Structure formats: structure tokens, C-alpha cells
Amino acid sequence: MCGITGFWNPSRTNERELRFALDQMLDVLDHRGPDERGSRLYVDQGLALGHTRLSIIGLDHGHQPIEAGQGDYAVTVNGELYGYKRVRTKLACESLACDGKSDSAITLPLYRKHGLSFVDKLRGEFAIVLYDHREQRLVLIRDRFGIKPLYFAVNDSGIVWGSEVKSILKHPDIQPKLCPKAAVHQMMQVMVPGSTAFEGVQALKPGHMLVVQMRDGRLETNMTRWWDLEFPTSHDPNPDPDEYVQGVKERLIDAVATRLEADVPVGCYLSGGIDSCSILGLATTLQQSPVKAFTIAFDSDEYDESNIAKLMAERTGAEQELLLLTEKELYGPAFERATWHAERTFYNTLAVAKWHMSRRVRACNYKAVVTGEGSDELFGGYPFFKRDWLGREGEGGIFAGAILAEEDLQHPAWQDLCGFTPSWIQPWMMTLERVKPLLSSDIQDLLQEYDPVAEVAAAIDPDQVRQRHRLDISQYTWAKTQLEGQILTWGGDRMDMANSMEARPAFLDHHVAEYAVTIPPEVRIRDGIEKWVLREAMVQVLPRELYEREKFAFMAPPAHTDPVKRNAIQEMIDHWLTDDRVKSVDILDASRLRGFIDQAWQETDGTVARRNDIVMNHALQLHMLHGQYVEGLPLPVVD
Incomplete structure (x- = not known):
């Protein structure tokens, strides 16, 4: 797990200038990789690759950038590539050597063998920047769900990239400026996929690659999607629930086992939810020694679920680290630091809580944890998914006003796209209406011609929602927006890596995901019970109190x-x-x-x-x- 950054400015060929610019960009990524720093300059091309390393696998063999062919190829990798030993062995049998024994070392041999399709061979969470000097080609790649971040800015001078926007803003060709349209989106919580808070800076979308090619002295860019969460147009009309329960169990066991591999100790995040409790239960069985579990507790009974987490820790024999957070920790300086790391706004101080938790993890000498993110997205866990399919029933409580709208709203762009307006965006539509009277005159003028709700809809591929079940549509549109835009950013990577700590979301293993989309809706949500198939798969792992419990909102007290x-x-x-x-x-x-x-x-x-x-x-x-x-x-x- 690391930080990567760099730039390609063909007109800049002064080595001292290249080094000075890259060093500033690396300095603000120290928190992502405090163990080592590396760089590679192609001075005549005006290209610089930079890397800050958090060593987890191949502790003594993971220096980056990794090179091959006497500098003809170079790559920087942020993330984890699982199954790398098997891949490395297979490559060796084909006389394709890896430079080193880290997981990242498999990227260049795979690229040299398969070309750009090598990315299909990768399993894990990753962001990759690869330079092919022979082809004068630069490739930026982001993993299937966007677990690992990667941003870029393209202008007349060239391209700049980084694991975090802050590194791009340190480049001399980039002027930091908040984007007015993005400001409106942040006020309503929903960003347009691929956008950031800053003008001219874009996020590489999950499952996409950006190819930058030098042609006739100019850089040309081409964006392609290499993977998507693709629901089928029809499901088995007579499904056997037991078959799907077994299928989920087998794939999740494999995903957790895969993510426990490291050359440092790996712990688990543990809330009181089904997802993290399932992860801890499986990890406990898979590990030879007790698992370290990290839990956040709040000083409000309405928002705290640490009692369930404690029960799970006791059941598994896990060593539990409990972190109680009050207003002293959730506001003030920690709130400001969390904002700096997030690089966008967040609606709830859960982000600050996650920042504190990652700091505690590192204080306990852990660099990696397995987490439960992605389960709700794959198995229909959120209450707005149930509403879109089954209507209103038994709703309210702390969900209302935060993630559920108290009114039924429609928007023409979403009606055209989906045939209905997904319930997940409706509370943010209401937030936007509450915000509009507070906006400055300039921003209100902007909204005369700019519809932020429609812009989010326009970023969704209509081919991926046509002829799909309502539950599938709701899950897909959420996954393309809020999963990457908030859960995996200010709720995930950005707060974890703020304290040099890697999170591994096992549910977002693509083998699990590609199976989950085939599960019929009535097996995902059965008799009104969300995540039924997961509950049944984990019935021997979960405490009875949790198995029978409805979805609980993991939020900090407002x-x-x-x-x-x-x-x-x-x-x-x-x-x-x-x-x-x-x-x-x-x-x-x-x-x-x-x-x-x-x-x-x-x-x-x-x-x-x-x-x-x-x-x-x-x-x-x-x-x-x-x-x-x-x-x-x-x-x-x-x-």
C-alpha cells in the first residue's frame, strides 16, 4: 500500500526542475508511504514517476518504481495484488522473471506478455501507473471498485497524476481552485462520478484505464472501461436458495483468506454489523492465532453498537481494542485534519472517527486490517434498496433525514434512466432544496443552467440499467456513485491511509462481486430480510442477536x-x-x-x-x- 504520483510534460526536460517538482508532490504523500521513497525520471521525455511506500508484502524487496528492459518499462503500484505467488511461479515457468518478490513485481511481466489486457489477470485493490518507453505510452489504471484512489489533471502542458489530489495541486502547472459545480454537489453529498472538489482535477473512474500516447510530439489521451459491475437482464425464476448460500460462503472464505496474507500482522475492523462480524468470524477460523479487532464506540446509545461488537469479540476470542469517541475527538483539530485528508466534504463525523481509528491501529503496531465494506452494495443491505423494490415498511429512526427521504420524490433524468428515481438519491435531493436558498448569487445563477441531480444521472451507463430488476438498478447506481464517492474515500482509503494503514475490503473481491450479481433479488432480500443470503451463509459464524437484527446505521452522533x-x-x-x-x-x-x-x-x-x-x-x-x-x-x- 503506497502513494504514487508523477507527471508527463514533454516541454519540461530540465532534470533539476523535474526533480524539484516531483519532490514537492511526494512530500505531501508521506503519510501514504513512510517506509521508503523512490522515483524514476525520463528527462528527455519530461516524465517523472514517484512512489512512497508502506511495506506490507516483500518487506525487503518492494522498492518502486519497478523497471524492466533496462528502463524500457517502469511501473508504480498502490495497493495489493493477491495470488501473486502463483502468478509469479507461472511466469517463471514461461521464462518471464519478476523483479523482486513483492506482489507489485508481477505487473510488468504480465504487461509484456498480455499488453493492456494484463489488468484482467489482477486480483485485488490497486491503482497502477505504467510507462512503456518503447511505445511512448503511459497507462493509468484503477481497480474494479475504486478501492484505491487515482486522480489526474490534463492541460496544454501535459498530464499530472497522484493517489491524492493534494499531490497534483503541488505541481507548478496546477492552480488550486475549488470548482463551483463540485461545491454544489458536495453540499448535496453526491458527486458526479469522475469529478473532484477542484477545478481541472478528475478522478479516474473505477474499472477504467487512461492511455496517454505520444504522437507527433503531442500527448493524446484515451479513456476506456475495462470492468464493470454487470447485473444480468434476467434471473433464475426458480432459484435454489441453498445453492446461493453455499456459493457466497465459499467465495467469501476464499476472499478473506486471501486478504489475511501479508508479511506483517493483519487485524480486523469490527462494528456491530453483520459484515464486519462475518469477516472477524472467518478470519478467526482461518488464522492460527487470535485476531486483533478494532472497534469504535460512541457516547450515544442511539448510535453506538459496540455492545454487539464486544459480544462477537468474546465469541471468537479476539483481542478487542475499543476506542470511545466523544465531541472532543469528533470536532476541532481532528475534524480539520480529516477534511484535509478527505479532499471533499462529508456529511457525518464518522469520517473523523475512522481517522482516529486508523491512528489507533498504527499505535498498536498494525499496518493492515480486513474490513466489511461492500457487503450492503452486493447483497441489498441498505434500507433504500428495500424501499425501491418492496416499498415503505418499518422505516424511520435515525435513517430519516440522513439516508432516507421522508417524501417520495421524482426527477425526470432519473425517471428516464431507470424508470424510477432511486431512493438513495432522494434525501440528497431534499438536502439540495434546503441548500439552494443559502447559495451565493453567483452559484444561484449557475443553477439556472446546471442541474446537479441530472448530471449525476448522465454519468450512469444506461446500458447497465436497461431491462434490469429494480433492486439491481438501485444497487448499481449506488455502487457507481456513493460507494466510490464516499464509502471508499472519506469512509475508507483516505482516512485509513492518513495514518499509514491499509484496509482490505474482502466483500469487494471481484470473484465475490461477480457471483453476487447473479443472485436473484428474492434470495438477496427474502421475506423482507435484507442480506438474507449472507446471513444464511454466515449463520454458524454470527451471534444469534446479530443474525436476527435489522440493518443498523453506522454513523457518528450528529x-x-x-x-x-x-x-x-x-x-x-x-x-x-x-x-x-x-x-x-x-x-x-x-x-x-x-x-x-x-x-x-x-x-x-x-x-x-x-x-x-x-x-x-x-x-x-x-x-x-x-x-x-x-x-x-x-x-x-x-x-
């Missing part, structure tokens, strides 16, 4: 739930949302924002109060991002 938390966020508001700063950033109207905040603290309806908290979080972080990246303000120190 500010309105506690006067102490309210005071903590108000301190940040007083610092970051002054009239002068709000006017300078020019996304929100200062007087209307001030009135909204005053009114928000008087709100007694829990659903509306949750939505108000979301708006305040986003407003705060937009101004933090401007301060941190555009103004260059220093980051606070966290005790």
Missing part, C-alpha cells in the same frame, strides 16, 4: 443530539464561517447562512435536525478546503 457537540461545532462555525470568509469563498450567502444556523439550533424535528447538521458539516468543510488548499493555511496539531 451535533444536534448533544448540547456539548453543538457547542463544539459552533466553535468551528465561529472560526470558519465568518462573514468575510464566506464572502471571499463566494459559495454561500453570509447573511442567509447565518440565519439558517440560528434557526437550525431551534429545530425540534429530528429528521429536519439531521438534515441541518449535514448542511452545516458541508458548509464548514468547503471553507476549510478553501483555507487549506487555496489559501495554504497550516493544519492544526491533534493531541
